[in-house]
Amino acid sequence: MFSLWLLLSGHYTGLLLSLGFVSALGVSMIASRMGVLDDEGLPMAVFVRLPKVALWLTWEILKSNWAVVKIIFNPASAQPQLTWVQGSQKTATGLVTYANFITLTPGTVSVDVEEADNYILVHALTDDFAQGLSDPEMDARVSQLEGTKP
Amino acid sequence: MAGFLVNASLIALLALIAILALRLHRLFAVVMLSGAFSLVAAAQFVVLDAVDVAFTEAAVGAGISTVLALATLSLLPAQEKPHSISLVPAFLATLTGLLLAVAVSDLPVFGDPKAPIHNHVAPEYIIGSEQAIGVPNIVTSVLASYRSFDTFGETLVVFTAVLAVLLIIGGYTRTPQKPKKAKRKTKGSQNAG
C-alpha cells in the first residue's frame, strides 16, 4: 500500500511521507472494517508471477483483436454462441482471473461464473473463438499464476 | 488551430449529448447521458487547462451525481410523459442565447493573453503562489488561501446540502403517504429495453 503511495507521489518530503504512511494505515483499517481484506483479495505473491503471464496474454489479446476486427468488417460472418468452460483454479481469485482473462481477449466474454463447480459460461463470437477456449493453455497459465499449479 | 478543433468538436459533442438527453423520454437514459455529458465536459476542461476543475467535474458529475440520480430513479417512474416542444420556453431560451451572443462579440478574444482578466489580479496569484505560499498548484493556493473564505462557504454549502437532504428524506416519521408505487420499480426496469 505504502509503496503504491510512493509510486504515485513523486514528492518526497517528511510531511508527505508520514502522511502517506498514515494514509496507508488508515486505508487498511477501514478496509478491514469493510471486510474486504480477506483472502479473496489479491494476494501479493501474484505480482512476482505476473510479467510472464502478462506478456503471453498481451500476445493473445493482439491476436484475437485482429480476428475480431475482421469480423467487425463483416458482421454477417459472426457465429455467436455460448459455451461452458471449466476452470481448474482452486481459489475464487483464480477463477475470477480466469474469467477476466477470457473477457480480456476480445471475441470471448465470460457471461456467468458458476462458483460451485468452477464453470464459466462464455459468449464467443465465432466458432474459432469457441474452439480456442477448449485449449487448456489459458486455464493452465492462470492456475500457474494463482500458484496452485507448479 | 488544433486546439480550436479539439475545443469545437468537444463542445459539439456536448451539445449532441445535451440534446439527446433532453429528447429522450426514458429517464434512465437521460441520467446516463448526463453522466456522459459530465465526462466529456471534464475532457473539455482539461483541454482548457482547468485540470482541477476537470478532476472535480469527473468525480462529481460522472460519479456522485449519477449515483444519486440512479438512487432517485429507483423510486420513480421510468418514463417521462411525452411533451411536445413548447414554444414559450424555446423563445425564452433563444432570447437569452441571443442576448449573450450579442455580448460575446464585444468580449476579448478567446485565449487572448492581453485580456484584462489575465492582467489584473491573476498575475499576483501566480507570483504570490510561488513566493508567499510556496505551493506549486496555483489553484490550490488561491482556493485555500487567497480565497479561502469562498472555500469555507463551499464547505458549508455541502454541509447545508446534507442537512437539507437529511431533513427532507432522512426522515424519522415521514413515512410516505402513498406506498403503492414503491414496488413496481424492479419490473419496470426489467421490461426496459
Place this chain on the structure above:
Amino acid sequence: MQDDIVIRVVAKVMIPAVMLFALYVQFHGDYGPGGGFQAGVIFASAFVLNAVVFGLNKGRHVWPARYNLMGICGGVLLYGFTGVAGMVLGKNFLNFNVLSSDPVAGQHLGILLVEFGVGLTVAAVMVMLFFTFAGRTAHLRLLSKSDAHERKVSASKTAKKVKK
C-alpha cells in the same frame, strides 16, 4: 451483487486502491490537480462501491451514521477553527501566516489543515447522501411489504386530514 464472484473479487481489490488514491489526491493537492473536495468525493466513492457490491447494511456497518455526522461537522469546524486560529494569533480570520513562525510554512500548514477539513466534510457528506438516498429505497420496500395494508388505511386518513 455479492453473488457475482467476479465483481466481488475485483471490488475487494479496488476499494483499498480507490481509498488510497483519494488520500493521495488529498495530500498532493499542493503539487498536482486535486484537493480536499475531489479527495472527499473519491473517498466516498469507495464507500459507494463497497455498499453497492456488498449491500447497504454491510456498508453502513463500516461507518455508523452518527460518526458520519460528526465527520461532517468536524470537517466544517476544523476549517472554521483553522481560520479562527489566525484570529486568535492576532491576525485576521483565515490568515495562515501566523500558524507557524515562517509565513510560508504557516500557509502550507493552513492549507493542509483546511483541505483536510474540506476532504473530511465532503467524504462524509457524500457517504451520507448516498446512504440516505439508497436507504430510502430499502426503507420503502420494507414498509410496503410488511404493512402495506395498514398504511393504506392510515394514508387515507392522513389524506382526509390534509383535505380538511
Place this chain on the structure above:
Amino acid sequence: MMQHLPVLQVLLPLLAAPFAALLRGRDLAWGVAFITTGAAFLISIALFLEQRALGTTLVYEMGNWAAPIGIVYVIDAASALVLPVISGIGFVATLAARQLVAAEIDARDHALFYAAWLLTIAGMLGQVTTGDAFNIFVFLEISSLSAYALVAMGSGRDRRALPAAFNYLILGTVGATFYVIGLGLLYMLTGTLNLVDLAERLPQVEETRAAFTAMAFIALGLFLKMALFPLHFWLVPAYAHAPSAVTALMASTATKVSVYVLIRLIFGVFGVEFPGLADAVGLLVLTLGIAGAFVGTLAAIVETDLKKLFAQSSIAQLGYMAIGIGAMSATGLAAAFLHLFNHALMKGALFLAIGMIAAQAGRATMGTIQGAGKQIPITMTAILFGGLALIGVPLTAGFISKLYLIRALLEQDFWLLAGLTFLSSALALAYVWKIIEAAWLQPRPKGAPKLHETASQYIPAWIMVIATLGFGIYATPLVQAAFAAAHVFIPSVAGAN
C-alpha cells in the same frame, strides 16, 4: 475583538450550525440557535453604531489579503443598516420558533432544523456583508439551499410544501446561475471580482454591449431571487406552505437580501451613470414594480388563506421597493432601504402572529380567525397593527417608507406613478379590513377550535409590532441612516438632510 466584528457577525452562526446539528434534543439546539442569533443581533447593532459613529467604511480583509486579491468584508452605511434587520428578525423569529417548531416539526428533526435555520441566517448576513461578487453567490447558495429544506419541512402538515420547495429550488438556482453568467461577463471585462474594484474598472468598458448584458443578467437573476413581478410565482406557495417559523423568517428577510444585493450591484458597481441603466432598466423596474404592487394587492384581496394573503402582499411590497430602486435617485434608494427595513418589521409581526394561529389551528384562514378577536385579542391586535402598517397609516413604520417613496417619485415628476402607488397601497386596506372584520366584527362560529394565547406566544410578534410603531413615530435616525446608505451608492446632495 472589536476589529473582528464584521467577520464574527457571519462566522458565529456559521460555526454554531454544526454544533447545533450534533446536539440531541430540541431545547439544546434551540438554545444554541437562540444564543447565536442573539449574539449576532448584538454584533450587528454594535457594527451599526460603530459605522454611524465613524462615518467611514469598515473593511475586513479575510486572511489579511488586500482587496482585489483576497475577499473582504465591507461594513458601509448600507450594509450596516441591513444587518440589524436580518439578525434582529432572525433573533425574534428564533424566539418564536421554539413554540412554532415544536408544534409543526418532529422533535427528532429539531437539531438539523436549527442548524439549517442558522445557516439561512448566516447566509443572508454573509451576502450583505461581503465585498466580493462571487462570495455573494456562495452565501446566496448557502442561504437558499437551507431555505429550500426549511420550506420543504412544511410537508409534515401540508404536502404542497414539496412542489413549492422544488419550484423554489429550480427558479432559485436559475436565478443564481443567471447571476453567475452576468458576473462572468463582468469578470471577463474587468478581471476582478471585488465590488469596489469592479466599480473602478468598469467605466473603461461601460460602452460595450457585454457590460450591458452583464448587467441585464445580474439584474434578471436577482429579480428572480427577489420575486419581482412577473417572476414572483414561486414565492407564494413557498411561503404559504412552509412551517410558520420559516415563513416568518423568510418573508421578512430572504427577498430583502436580494433587493439589497441588487442595489449593491446595480448602483454600487454599475452606478447610475451607467449607459442604459436609468432609461431602460429604471423604467422597466418601475413598471414591473407598480404592476407587482397591483397584482400582489389584488391577489391578496381575493385570498382566504392568511399566509398566502400576506405572501401576495409581500409581492406588492417588493413592488414598492422596486419602485424605489427604479426611481434611480438617492431619495428613491433611501425609500427602498426604508421600506426594506420597515417591511421586514411588519411582515415579521404579521407572520409571527399568524404562525401562532396556524400552529394551533393547523391552518390560518379567514375562517380560522373569524371572531378570534375576542379569544386572542393580543395576537389579533398585533395583526391589526401589522396590517395598518402595510397600508401605510401614519405613526406606523409603513407610512415613513411610503412617504419617501412618493417623494422620490415626485422629485422625478412621476405624478401618475405616484398616484398609482398610492392607489395600490390604499387597496391594501381592502384585505386588511377583511381580516379586521372577520376577527373583530363577526361572531366565532360554532365548533371552531378554541384558540388561546400565552405571553410566550405573542411576545415575539409584539416585539415586532412595537418596533413597527416605534420606527413609525420616531423614525429620524432611521431615515438618516437610510439616506446615508443611499448616498453610499448615489453620492448626490439631493437628500432631505
Place this chain on the structure above:
Amino acid sequence: MSVLAFSLLALGVAFVLAITRAALGPTPFDRVLAVNTIGTLAVLAIAVYGFFDGRPEFLDIALLYALINFIGTIAILKYFRFGTLGDHPHSSKKDKSE
C-alpha cells in the same frame, strides 16, 4: 506530433460512434456498455491530450476516470438488477436506525 493528433481524432470518431450506440440502445445494457466505452475513451483521450499539450503530468485525472467509470458502471448495473442501490429486498431487516 501528428500521430498524437491522429490519435485524438480517432478517439473523437470513436466517441461519436459510442454515443450513437448509447442513443440507439436498444436495451439499457447497450447503453451501459456504450457509456462504459465512452469512459474508457475519455481516459485515453485525456492521456493522449496530456502528451499532446506537453504537460503529461495530469494523468491523475485519467486515473480517476478509470476508477469512477468502473464504480459508475457497477452502480448502474446494480440499479438494473435490483432496481435499487440499497439493499436487496430480502437481505435487509432493519432499516434506518440512525
Place this chain on the structure above:
Amino acid sequence: MSMVWQIIEIVGYISLGLGSLGVIFGALGLLRLGDIYQRMHGSGIVDTGGAGLILFGLLLLSPDWTVSVRLILIGFILVMTSPTATHAIARAARVSGVDGKLSRKLKPKPKVKPKPKTKGAK
C-alpha cells in the same frame, strides 16, 4: 544512445497509431455488431487492443518516471476493471433475460464434476 531513444519513440508512435485504429474499429464494432453480447466484443477491442496499445505508446513516449508510473497504473486498473465491467454487463443482461442471437444452441455443461473447493463465496 539517442538512436535507441529515437527507435523507442518511433515504436511508441507506431503503437499509438495502431491503438488509435483499434479504438476506431472497436467503436465501429460497438456500433455495427448485431446484439448486445456481440457488441461487447467490440468494446473489448477498445478496452484491450486500443487502450493497451495507446497506453503502451504513451509509456514509451513518457518524459519522466512519474508519468510512466501513472500510465502503468491506468493500464493496470483498466485491465482489472474493464473485463469486470463487461462481464457484469453481460451477466446482468443475461439475468434480466436479454437474449442474443445464437448460431447454435448452448450445450449443457459437459459433466458435473464435484470438485474440492478451497473457498466458498460469501
Place this chain on the structure above:
Amino acid sequence: MNPFIEQLLGQWNYYLVIVLMMIGFYGVIARGNMVKKIVGLNIFQTSVFMLYISMGKVAQGTAPILTGDPTTVYSNPLPHVLILTAIVVGVSTTAVGYALIIRIHESFGTIEDDDIIAQLDDEEDVS
C-alpha cells in the same frame, strides 16, 4: 493566420458555449418532468462553468501548476477556483433537488409538473 479568422475562431468557443447554455436553459424551463428539469439545470450550469473556464484560457498557456520554468505562460487560475466552488454548489443543489423529487413522488405519485398542479387544483376544489 489571418487575425480576423483567428478572432472568429476564438469567439466560436463562446458561441458554442452559448448554444449549450440555451439547450440547458430550455430543458429547465420547458420540461414538466422534474428529473429532466434537474438534468437540464445541470447542463445549464455546466455550460456556464465552461464559459468561465473558457475565459480563463490563455493561448499557448498551460495549466496553472508551476513548472519552475519562468517562461511558462499559465492560464488564469481564478476562474478555475470559482468554478470549483460552483460545481460543489451545483452538486449540492442537485442532491437537494433529487431528495425533493423523491418526496414529491411519494406524496403525489407523480413527478410531472402538470399532474401535480391538477391534483392540487382538485384538492382546492374539495376543501
Place this chain on the structure above:
Amino acid sequence: MSAENLIYTLLGLPLLASALVLVFRNHPNLRDGQAVLLGILSAGAAFQLYLLPTGASLTLVELAPGLTLTFTPEPLGKLFALVAGTLWPLATLYTIGYMRGAKEANHTRFMFFYAVAIHATMGIALSGNLLTLFVFYEMLTFSTYPLVTHKGDEAALKAGRVYLGILVASSIVFLLFGVIGVWAIAGTLDFTSGGILVGKIDPFYVPALLALFAFGIGKAALMPLHRWLPAAMVAPTPVSALLHAVAVVKAGVFTVLKVGVYIFGIDFLKETGGSEWLVWVASFSILAASIVAMTKTNLKARLAYSTVSQLGYIVMGTALATPLAASGAALHIAAHGAGKITLFFCAGAIYVAHKRTDIRDMNGLGRTMPITYTAFALAALSIMGVPPLAGAWSKFMLMGGALDNGYLVVLGVLMVSSLLNLVYLGEIVVRGFFATPKRKLKGVQEAPIAMLIPLSITAFLSLALFFAVDLFIIDFGG
C-alpha cells in the same frame, strides 16, 4: 397658564377623561360626572387659549427629518378648538341623558371612544402642520367607528363599513397623497400664513392638487363623497351630534379651510384660479343636498343632508379664495356647529321622549315639548341665516366674498339654498307647533333634564354668537 401648557391641557384632558372612564367603568355616576367636569375644564382652557396671542408652538416628536408632530394654535385652529371644547361638555351631558334615557348598552365603551374622538378633534384643531393634522384626522375616523356601529347589528355594521370605507379610502388615496405631494414639492408641511406652495409649484398642477385635498378630505362630505354621512345616521343621536357639529364634519371642513388658507394661500389660489372648479362643485353640493334633504322624511336623514349642504358653504368659502369669504367660512364653522348640534340634540330629545323619527309623525309635538321645539326653531333659523342669529353673519360674509370675486351665480346659489333651508327645516317647526297630531298627545312630555340643559345652552349660543361675532371673526389678511 402658558400656551404650551394649555395645548397639553386641551390634548390631555380628553385622554384623561377616556382613561378615567375605563377606571370608573363600574361606577356610572363617577364615570359620567368626571367626563362632564373635565369637559367644562377643557372648555375653559380652550377659551383661555383663544384669548392668548398666537405664536406658541409645541413639538412632540420628530418622525423623520423635517417631519414633526407639532401643535401650533393659530386663530382658525383656536376657534375650532373653542367650538369643540365648548360643545364637548354639553354633548357629554346630553349623551348621559340620552344613553340613560334610551337605555343603550355598552355605555362605557361609548364614553371612552367619545372622549378619544374629542382628543383627536383637539389634535386636528391645534395641529401645526399637515402631517399632525392627518394623523389626528385618521385617529378621529377610527375612534368614531365604534360609535357609529354602536348598535352592533347588521345595519349598523353596514353603515360602519360605508363610513370607514369612504373616509379611510379617500384619506389614504387622495389626502395622504396630497400631503406627501405637498411635502415633496414644498419641503415642509408647516401651516404658514400665505401658504407654502407659492412659487414652488407649476400653477398647472394646482387644481389637481387641490382636488386631492377637496376629495381626500372625505369628512368634508363634499358631493359625491357624502354618502357616509347619511349612512352614519344609524348611530345614536349623540353620535350624530358629535359627527355633525363637533368633530367629524367640522374637522373635515376645518381641514379644507386650513389647507386652503395655510397651505395654498388664499392669494395664491386666487392668482392661479386653481380653486375655480371647486366653487362649482361646492355650489352643486349645496343645492343638490338641499333638494335631497327635502325628500327625506326621516328627521335625522334630513338633518344629515342639511349638513352636507351647509358644509358646501364652508368649502365654498375656501374656494372663493377671498379673505372675506374665508372669514365667513371660519365663522360658519362656529355658527353651524352651534346650530346643528342644537338640532340634533332636539332630534334626540324627540326620540327619547316619543320614540319618533319620522317627520310626518311629529305633528303637534311642539306643544308637548315646548323647550325642545323652541330651541329647534332658533337653531333652524340660525342655519337659514336669519338675523339675529349666528348663521346670518357667516352667510352674509360668504355672499360678500362671492361678490368680491364676481361670482354672481354663487350669490344666487346661496340665496336659493337659504330658501330651500327654509322649506325643509321650517316644515318641522311648523308641523311641531301648528299641525294637529294624528294621535292624542297627553300633556307636557319633555326629554330628561340632562338633555334639555345642553340643548338650551346651545340654542342660546347660536343667538349669542350673533352679537359677539366680533370675537370670532378671523382676519385672514388682505
